[in-house]
Amino acid sequence: MSHELAMSINRRALLGKSLALSPVLTGSGALLFQAPAWAGAQIEEPLIDSVRTALSSTIANHAPPVPEFPDTESRLRYLRWLGAMSERLVRKKSDWNTRKEFLQTVWYEARRAGLDVSMVLGLIQVESNFRKFAVSSVGARGYMQVMPFWTRVLGDGDASKLFHLQTNLRFGCVILRHYLDRERGDVYMALGRYNGSRGKPQYPNAVFGARRLWEPQTA
Template sequence: MLNPKSSILILALCLPFTAQAGAQREEQLSASVRAMLHRAVSDQAAPKLAFASQQEAQAWLDEMSRRLEKRMPDANYRFDFLSTVHYEATRAGLDPHMVLGLIEVESRFKKYAVSKVGARGYMQVMPFWTKAIGTRDQNLFHLRTNLRYGCTILRHYLDIEKGNLYRALGRYNGSLGKPQYPNLVKSAWQKHWQSPFSTPRQEG
């Protein structure tokens, strides 16, 4: 028979990870913005890495995989995750390394992370977004769906803030004007996810 402490531990392991991040705030979108964001999350092109050569792409994957190994032990899934992060970030015109820093802060790389306000997955996307710009049957715990939405939303906020990443990150976290969240993302980005290689080409 399990003792009470063991039972509590097993229960804790079975429950979804609760993220401590904030949340995007639902805002009224114009018809044109809604249509643009809908197109952005609907495209289903296959992920691809945008580097000068296959060797450079492999070197990037190998290095980032090494850094992520303790958090994500499965090598095949880790490579799939990193390839998808790189593709979705680059597609949205974002730095993949910054996005990795954001994911570290938002969910600590927990696929099934759920915040106190219901934000879901790696990039802690609020469920109202699927209704606003996608379809209700889209699963925000799905790797590519979550990263597609997260990168699209951050790009949207970056456009609203005319390229000001600090303010865009504040919007993403629902803490616009407060320094804590942007500073946490910047710190994680610079401490753990700076690329030692040349900057990859940005492709649409």
């Protein structure tokens, strides 16, 4: 058994999920199978009209994820961060341009939603292990394992768009921001809501642990 598969099984055991295989349709039409996502999923809850409208507006504003900086020092800090994170991500995404696009989009969407970038990366590691086409046993999709019902509640209902990089990260970050606001800034409880396991320690603790791997000061 490979080290990566062993780690996957251990993480699934930690979060109480059974091991199964998830189908992935490739560009050529071939059906492949890969280890599924092991995290949980958001639970559909009624939203008041004003909240739904605000969230929908935030989702719909698809500005390109191009970082802008007020000064040279800010840009240099970003480039140092990008270099450090790229080195850590190389085993998951070997192509430089793919890593750059992914990290740039994570950085942009996390900051846009007022989230800590390291926490978002930690959440992605726990949710999908950086797999773009990950699908959980309950149907959550993509990097941030967004449940398809969110596309109906906040978008046009096309769940296939959750496999698009920026769309998935936009939904995931906006949803997490929403949960943080509902929990009055309590990250522990907000992460529980995101996972559908509010009040239970396994998932928040797993994200907090993974977050430490992506903190810039450890570069």
